[in-house]
Amino acid sequence: MTIIKKPDWYISENEVTDEALFNKRRNFLKLGAAALVSSSVIAEKLAAVENVKRESLKFQKTTFGKGLELNSYDQASTYNNFYEFSTSKSDPAKMAHTLKPNPWDVEILGEVENPMVISLEDIYNSYPLEERIYRFRCVEGWSMVVPWIGVTLSHILQKAKPTSKAKYVKFTTLVDPKQFPDQKAGKLFPNIPYPYVEGLRMDEAMNELTFMSVGMYGKMLPNQNGAPIRLVVPWKYGFKSIKSIVSIELVEEEPLNTWKMINDLEYGFYANVNPNVDHPRWSQAKERKLGSFFKTETLMFNGYEKEVGHMYKDMDLRRYI
Amino acid sequence: MKRSLLFFVLLLPLLYLLISVQSANDPIKYIFTCTGISSLIILILSLSLTPLKKIINLIKYRRMMGLFSFFYALLHFLNFYILDAQFDVTFVLKETLDKPFIYLGMIAFSILLFMAITSTRKLFAKFNKWHKLVYIVLILVVIHEAMAQKVLGNLEFMFIFMTIVLLGYRAFLFRVKWLKKKK
Numbered sequence: 001m002t003i004i005k006k007p008d009w010y011i012s013e014n015e016v017t018d019e020a021l022f023n024k025r026r027n028f029l030k031l032g033a034a035a036l037v038s039s040s041v042i043a044e045k046l047a048a049v050e051n052v053k054r055e056s057l058k059f060q061k062t063t064f065g066k067g068l069e070l071n072s073y074d075q076a077s078t079y080n081n082f083y084e085f086s087t088s089k090s091d092p093a094k095m096a097h098t099l100k101p102n103p104w105d106v107e108i109l110g111e112v113e114n115p116m117v118i119s120l121e122d123i124y125n126s127y128p129l130e131e132r133i134y135r136f137r138c139v140e141g142w143s144m145v146v147p148w149i150g151v152t153l154s155h156i157l158q159k160a161k162p163t164s165k166a167k168y169v170k171f172t173t174l175v176d177p178k179q180f181p182d183q184k185a186g187k188l189f190p191n192i193p194y195p196y197v198e199g200l201r202m203d204e205a206m207n208e209l210t211f212m213s214v215g216m217y218g219k220m221l222p223n224q225n226g227a228p229i230r231l232v233v234p235w236k237y238g239f240k241s242i243k244s245i246v247s248i249e250l251v252e253e254e255p256l257n258t259w260k261m262i263n264d265l266e267y268g269f270y271a272n273v274n275p276n277v278d279h280p281r282w283s284q285a286k287e288r289k290l291g292s293f294f295k296t297e298t299l300m301f302n303g304y305e306k307e308v309g310h311m312y313k314d315m316d317l318r319r320y321i
Numbered sequence: 322m323k324r325s326l327l328f329f330v331l332l333l334p335l336l337y338l339l340i341s342v343q344s345a346n347d348p349i350k351y352i353f354t355c356t357g358i359s360s361l362i363i364l365i366l367s368l369s370l371t372p373l374k375k376i377i378n379l380i381k382y383r384r385m386m387g388l389f390s391f392f393y394a395l396l397h398f399l400n401f402y403i404l405d406a407q408f409d410v411t412f413v414l415k416e417t418l419d420k421p422f423i424y425l426g427m428i429a430f431s432i433l434l435f436m437a438i439t440s441t442r443k444l445f446a447k448f449n450k451w452h453k454l455v456y457i458v459l460i461l462v463v464i465h466e467a468m469a470q471k472v473l474g475n476l477e478f479m480f481i482f483m484t485i486v487l488l489g490y491r492a493f494l495f496r497v498k499w500l501k502k503k504k
Binding site: 075078079083087089140141142191192262278280281282283288290291292293294295 | 346347348349350404405407412416419420421422468469470471472474
């Protein structure tokens, strides 16, 4: 018989403080310190520190976007349209610490046989994450190239088993005034109506390029880029790539997306990148890649014509903007 | 002395632009914003000198401010022609004829150009009546600036408010004059 003599310092495994809890306490202490000095500058600095600590993800490299010249992480994470925080492009990076991306659930409902709620953990653990380098083109005329990490949307949708009535997919962003300052109740002029809604036709949603991203540049998404989970549809203008998604609903009718609701003369449901169809106020023929003083030609379907062009071959792309 | 101080202050936006543009994510857009906003704010300030006259008379600085407003509008136009359009004259003409956003700005710029040319002592004596067109410029530029946004924000509401105040003041004076004449 072996007798295990426990040393004085021994504690059993279940007494060990959970790492997450340990970090929580540290954050709490830091917040306390910040409150003492009572300066928003410090809170912002702490938030910046938190951002740097985003965890690395395990993922497979792919050949998507091989040969494209990447924009820097700094560019992609300091030039953001996220109206739930601000209409300024540089503000979201400073303000987004109020968003709490963990824990997070995404509900999949509507015309499906298997309605489900998937947690972030499910996505990290039960789907193979891969990295894809995509061009990203904003309707405003700027563009960037980003290495996203995530899963093909169709893999997730297949698990929910869409019924034959499912013709469109409707995505919705979180509504929480505590996390998104522009959603505060009683705000006289919110930047846009909430919740932010986007949609895809079923074939678009099932296309291999359509991607649910949970990370970029090797790590989890920074909050201002739509943490913890966002859509990336590389052949459409950026506003289709909805951020911080809480629900994915399969529906029969074309959902009314936010920008189309705000101004349907200028923004449509399809929003395919198209250098031949101008925005009423500015040309779409060229684009300004972030960091460059020179413009470059915009490509049809943002350079993904081979993969997606067939879905629109019978459509008048001047009408269906 | 005061004049050179004002000259230096009105150059500050340009100095700021030259330093900060190097780290801008979207330089062309950034130059548009900096030069455009500078031009509009200086224009509004120069037009505020007339109603302020009764409190403090700074009218002698109006010409310099107007010329600086034109100077930033010129940089704004050159940004469009050189960096945005890359010297493509056809593109510039097509956009100008095609898009209200662009032609409103172009009309305003043409009027400012005319005013800058006729701002010499000699020509001003002949053309000063035409300088009332500056109020059209103000309206056009405020609309143009609002159209550059996807949604209107505080800055746009402030510009609209200032325009209403400045035009309202003139309308009020005009009415007072007209009533006196009638008597």
